[in-house]
Amino acid sequence: MPRLKRPIARPVFSGPERRYVISLRKVADQVLTLVRGFDVTDPGVVPRLRNVLEKYALALEPWAEATAARMLAEVNQKDRQSWQVLTAQMSRQLRNEIDQAPTGQTLRSLLAEQVQLIKSLPLEAAQRIQDLTVERLSDSRRSSELVAEIMRTGEVTRNRANTIARTETSRAASVLTQARAQHIGSEGYIWRTAEDSDVRPSHRRMNGRFVRWDQPPKLDNLTGHAGALPNCRCYPEPVIPET
């Protein structure tokens, strides 16, 4: 059975991913700016700060949609290019089928998920501050420590923004590859890793293995396909039916 070799490597900071990381970091920076605008040594300011962060999440929606749509368009373009290389040696019929794969619904779902994830950045920051404040009120001895933890919210949000951007760019690519592969009758793929020292052992063990699309493996207690797990840089190399 022929396999789709991905001609475009997926280094950690490929173009779309790097741009998505930069965009989402801006949200984290804005969260930090908003938190810094309040004197968090006074627990009384927390409800107002929470309100400001929730309003920011809401106002963010159109920007989140445009930013995520751009990332998805770029990733989709790369996936199409990968398929064009493969289908160049295949029948016209299969080429047409790939072109007509119903990726619209896949892209719409991915977009809605991205908007929620981007909005979750200020919302999770608000929740984190709220939780720390409750903790602080019940245990006065740790007050200064908890204030420092509240101030660390910007950094925590930034790390979360990085993880979302990396994970989601790769996951979008993986999901789109799957949609096109399954459309032409592919039952599974070969798991490929980035083949460097950063690949975690559980993913390294998957390298070169055949995985069915309908049976995503469970690795380190998370279920998902190559490239669709948190911070995963692996990718699926579809196995497609002989024509």
Ligand SMILES: [Zn+2]
């Ligand atoms: Zn991986």
